[in-house]
Amino acid sequence: MLATTIQNIINALQWGSFYALIALGYTMVYGVLTLINFAHGDIFMVGAYIAFFVATFILSMLGLPGWIALALTIPLTMILTSAVGVSLERVAYRPLRRKGAHRLYVVITALMCGLILEHANLALLGASRKAFPALITEHVYTIGGVTFTNLKVAVIFTAILSFVILHWIVTKTKVGMAMRAISYDKFAVPLMGIPIDSIIVITFALGSGFAGLAGILFAMSYPVLEPYMGALIGWKAFIAAVVGGIGDIRGAFLGGFLLGAVEIMVVAFFPSTYRDLIAFTVLLVILSLKPTGLFGIAKTTKI
Amino acid sequence: MKKTIATALFSCSALLFAGSVLAADTIKIGYNIPMTGDIPKVGESSKFSAEMLKADINGAGGLEVGGKKYMLEFVYEDNEAKAESAVTTALKLIEKDEILAMIGPNSSKQAVPAGQVADDNRTVMVTPWSTNPDTTKDRPWVFRAAFLDPFQGPVAVNFAVKTFGAKTAAVLYDLSNDYSKGLAEIFRDVFEEKLGKGSVVAFESHGTKDQDFSAQLTKIISAKPDFIFVPDNYNQVALIVRQSHQLGYKGQFMGSDAWGSSELMTLCGDDCKGLYFSTHYAAAGAKGATKEFIDRYTAKYGYVPDDVAALTWDATNIVIKAIQDTGGLTGKLRKDRKAIRDAMSKIPSFEGVTGNMKFDEQGDPIKCAVVVRISDSGEFEFAESVCP
Numbered sequence: 109m110l111a112t113t114i115q116n117i118i119n120a121l122q123w124g125s126f127y128a129l130i131a132l133g134y135t136m137v138y139g140v141l142t143l144i145n146f147a148h149g150d151i152f153m154v155g156a157y158i159a160f161f162v163a164t165f166i167l168s169m170l171g172l173p174g175w176i177a178l179a180l181t182i183p184l185t186m187i188l189t190s191a192v193g194v195s196l197e198r199v200a201y202r203p204l205r206r207k208g209a210h211r212l213y214v215v216i217t218a219l220m221c222g223l224i225l226e227h228a229n230l231a232l233l234g235a236s237r238k239a240f241p242a243l244i245t246e247h248v249y250t251i252g253g254v255t256f257t258n259l260k261v262a263v264i265f266t267a268i269l270s271f272v273i274l275h276w277i278v279t280k281t282k283v284g285m286a287m288r289a290i291s292y293d294k295f296a297v298p299l300m301g302i303p304i305d306s307i308i309v310i311t312f313a314l315g316s317g318f319a320g321l322a323g324i325l326f327a328m329s330y331p332v333l334e335p336y337m338g339a340l341i342g343w344k345a346f347i348a349a350v351v352g353g354i355g356d357i358r359g360a361f362l363g364g365f366l367l368g369a370v371e372i373m374v375v376a377f378f379p380s381t382y383r384d385l386i387a388f389t390v391l392l393v394i395l396s397l398k399p400t401g402l403f404g405i406a407k408t409t410k411i
Numbered sequence: 412m413k414k415t416i417a418t419a420l421f422s423c424s425a426l427l428f429a430g431s432v433l434a435a436d437t438i439k440i441g442y443n444i445p446m447t448g449d450i451p452k453v454g455e456s457s458k459f460s461a462e463m464l465k466a467d468i469n470g471a472g473g474l475e476v477g478g479k480k481y482m483l484e485f486v487y488e489d490n491e492a493k494a495e496s497a498v499t500t501a502l503k504l505i506e507k508d509e510i511l512a513m514i515g516p517n518s519s520k521q522a523v524p525a526g527q528v529a530d531d532n533r534t535v536m537v538t539p540w541s542t543n544p545d546t547t548k549d550r551p552w553v554f555r556a557a558f559l560d561p562f563q564g565p566v567a568v569n570f571a572v573k574t575f576g577a578k579t580a581a582v583l584y585d586l587s588n589d590y591s592k593g594l595a596e597i598f599r600d601v602f603e604e605k606l607g608k609g610s611v612v613a614f615e616s617h618g619t620k621d622q623d624f625s626a627q628l629t630k631i632i633s634a635k636p637d638f639i640f641v642p643d644n645y646n647q648v649a650l651i652v653r654q655s656h657q658l659g660y661k662g663q664f665m666g667s668d669a670w671g672s673s674e675l676m677t678l679c680g681d682d683c684k685g686l687y688f689s690t691h692y693a694a695a696g697a698k699g700a701t702k703e704f705i706d707r708y709t710a711k712y713g714y715v716p717d718d719v720a721a722l723t724w725d726a727t728n729i730v731i732k733a734i735q736d737t738g739g740l741t742g743k744l745r746k747d748r749k750a751i752r753d754a755m756s757k758i759p760s761f762e763g764v765t766g767n768m769k770f771d772e773q774g775d776p777i778k779c780a781v782v783v784r785i786s787d788s789g790e791f792e793f794a795e796s797v798c799p
Contacts, residue, residue: 112633115658119625235451237646239678248659255659330622332649332678334449340620375626380615381586 111253116376117369122260122329124368125267128361129322130345131352132274133315135360138349139291140311141205144215147196147222149342151316154225155189155323156333160238162188167241178243185324186317193316194309196221202305222342229335240331263325270318271361278357283310291355351391353404362402367391437484438474438734440727441504443515443525448492449619450644452674453517456720457539459712461485461514464727474731477739483731486510490521497521501528501536509744512537512730512751517719518644518669519543519590526553535751537730539722542668543593547774552752554774556726556763557691558799560590563667564597566689566780566797568605571638571665574687574794579612580665581636583627583651585643586616594642594667612636621647628655642667649678656682663687671718676789686785691718692765693783693793701764715790718765725763732758 130152137145162184166177200221204214246257278284286307289297298304326341327333344367352363367387374386395401442461446454465483473480486508490497497516504510505528512535516522522541529536530550537554538546542563547553571577580602584595599611612634615627631639632655641651641664648670655664666688675683694705694715704724708716734740736754740747760769761776768776779798783791 112629115629115633116626119623119629123623123625230447235447236455236674237451237678239649239680242680246657248657250659255657257657260657326622330650331653332622332646334646336620337622341622372626375615376630380617380627380630384618 112376114254116372118254118256118260118264120369120372121264121365122368123372124365125263126322126326126341126364127345127348127367128267128364129270129318129325130342131349131360131364132270132357133319134346134349135352135354135357136274136278136287136311136315139355139357140287140308141201142211142291142355143201144218144346144354145315146215146218146342146346147225148315148319149338149340149345150222150225151189151193151196151338152319152323152326152342153229153335153338154192155185155316155320156240156327156337157229157233157238157323158188158192158320159185159324159327160240160333163241163243167243174243174245181243182321182324186320189320189323190313190317193312193319197309197312202308222339226335226339233335235335238333240327240333242331243328259328263329266321266325267361267364270321271357274314274318275357277314283307287311347388347391351394351401353401356401356403359401359403366402436473436479436481438476438481438740439484439486439508439510440730441508441510441513442485442487443490443497443500443504443513443521444487444517445492445521446487446489448490449646450492450518450672452645452672452717453492453540453719454489456673456717457515457517457723458487460708460716460720460723461487461727463708463711464724468731474735476735476737479739481740490516490525492518492521494521494524497525498528501525502532505529505532505534510534511734511740511744511747514539514723514726514730517541518588519546519593520588522546522555523589526550529553533745533752534748535730535733535755537726537755539726540668540719541590543589544775545589545593549773551756551774554729554755554770556722556729556765556768556776557668558778558780559775560594560597562799563689563780564594565601566782567598567640567665567667568601569797570687570689570782570795571640571663572605575638575663575665577637577663578606579610579634579636581613581615581631581634581639582611583615583617583624583631583639583641583643585619585647587619588644590669591642591644592616595640598640598642617647622650624651624654625658628658628660631655632658632660636662638663638665640665640667642669644669645672645675646678648675649680649683652679652686653682665689668718671783671791673714673717676785683785684787684789687782687794688785689780689782689797690791691780692721693781693791695783695786695790695792700762704764721763721765725761725765725768728763729755729758729761732761 133148163181200217246259248257286302348363348367349360352359370387370390374383444454444457468474468483473482488500490500516525517540519541522538523545526546530552539556542557542560582595585591613631664686668690670688671690733751733754737750766778768778782795784794786792
């Protein structure tokens with residue numbers, strides 16, 4: 109029983125890591141722009157596909173061993189995925205912002221951008237699934253009835269590390285200070301000489317970069333890629349960000365793990381048929397008790 | 412002058428008349444298949460197989476029905492592997508494209524609701540791959556080319572008990588898929604009847620879009636079953652088998668016919684080697700007409716046809732035979748569709764590439780199933796054949 113419980117905790121940590129990494133991107137953009145970037149789940153999907161192409165190219169064309177390929181794939185994918193996120197901001201969101209459009213229109217635009225990414229992928233690459241190449245040899249370790257792999261541990265540690273890095277950027281650096289300043293007052297900040305557009309670009313680059321990282325880890329853990337893979341997990345990560353208190357990095361991180369834990373634990377103790385029913389009822393109860401989420405405080409500093 | 416105009420008018424109308432006669436000389440068959448969505452390879456196999464058959468018949472000058480030659484025209488529509496899209500696709504084919512008969516949908520998830528539409532609109536539907544009994548039950552216009560789950564379930568149970576010496580089993584199935592859920596329940600009932608109550612130690616489900624199965628598998632593995640029965644689509648099989656190995660499971664799996672896609676091995680790789688599943692035909696080691704079909708398909712499209720390709724070939728051939736049996740088409744849609752339905756139900760037995768089949772009063776064929784083993788080179792090797 110104890111072994112099974114620990115096993116479930118490890119499963120929950122791994123599954124929650126993906127929610128957490130994606131929720132971080134939602135929450136950062138929301139914190140700066142109060143924009144719910146619904147295309148974020150699909151940016152994650154694009155990240156996984158970029159990782160697929162980069163990894164396949166390095167493995168087959170350059171013939172390098174798996175661990176070098178992985179070491180090259182991670183930064184390349186993160187950079188390319190940030191480029192996708194930034195161009196989305198540049199092409200779709202910034203023109204609307206310039207025209208002073210209401211936030212609602214920007215959110216609808218974000219939804220459409222997500223659909224465009226999905227269907228562009230479907231049109232360009234076709235509907236058949238891609239199998240992600242194995243970059244590292246997976247070792248299965250069993251200690252006292254608890255089984256884990258090197259990949260699972262790596263996923264969990266990467267998620268924690270990403271949180272620490274992002275939290276440091278937001279709380280300790282000048283850029284982070286500017287981000288927080290923008291969320292306080294979008295109109296006074298440019299008067300202080302802060303380039304508001306560059307800060308927004310940096311926010312999108314960071315959020316998308318970590319979605320790309322989530323894409324690589326996801327593709328390595330669940331090596332079947334399809335154009336709609338980001339939709340559901342993106343929605344759920346958004347829920348995680350809201351439950352954690354959207355706009356707050358700690359909230360997104362904990363919300364992600366909370367959602368992962370609730371989903372896994374429900375299956376562990378109840379019939380799996382009721383998983384989503386019970387999982388989302390629990391989240392609904394949390395939200396009705398604390399409508400601004402675990403870390404959200406109404407109308408104060410966000411991010 | 413007047414005469415020239417009259418001649419011109421006459422020749423014009425003659426041309427128009429000839430045109431309409433030429434246009435009537437085609438037979439339209441609709442394909443309601445998943446070309447995108449969860450199982451795109453299934454739609455592709457169906458389409459490739461139908462294209463090959465069409466090229467054969469049209470290449471030979473068309474299909475002869477009642478002493479007249481008709482060209483075949485196949486209309487392919489994508490149902491996105493969704494139940495609701497399958498319904499709209501069926502309506503579009505029947506009403507807008509004015510097809511004589513419909514092939515597909517392939518999975519029971521789409522075939523069960525689409526069968527209702529075909530039956531209500533009095534159009535013959537033949538599903539190649541659907542194995543759920545509800546697809547054809549009490550629907551005189553709906554037929555199928557595959558065996559049924561109440562037959563497939565016991566095949567899997569008997570094979571596992573004999574080959575693995577299994578005393579206990581676990582089941583993991585897709586809750587939102589009619590096929591998967593139906594087959595899982597049949598399997599559980601048959602297994603418990605054979606080996607006593609409680610011999611199915613875990614009965615777990617997941618959603619269609621799920622990618623993580625670790626919680627269900629942890630539960631299953633801690634119940635220590637002798638094997639796991641997974642009546643799931645090939646894309647999920649790849650993830651389930653891999654994740655169970657990551658959780659330290661070393662035992663056997665038993666699969667169902669939804670495993671048998673040519674894409675299973677690209678997605679699953681080494682993890683799936685050595686596993687067994689029940690299916691409609693075994694490509695490796697086939698003989699006669701089946702071998703000829705496999706060789707031609709492989710030469711044309713570059714991969715071995717999966718069971719959907721073979722069943723689509725059979726389903727289309729059955730419809731074509733029924734059209735020929737009508738003894739002549741009138742050109743009136745309702746009348747011709749009725750004639751095809753009557754001819755379908757009168758076909759005594761049919762020799763297809765997936766074996767011989769006889770239709771019972773529900774429109775279901777009585778035919779054999781095979782169990783295949785995934786070899787170390789990734790081929791589906793014949794292990795056992797079970798006939799009703």
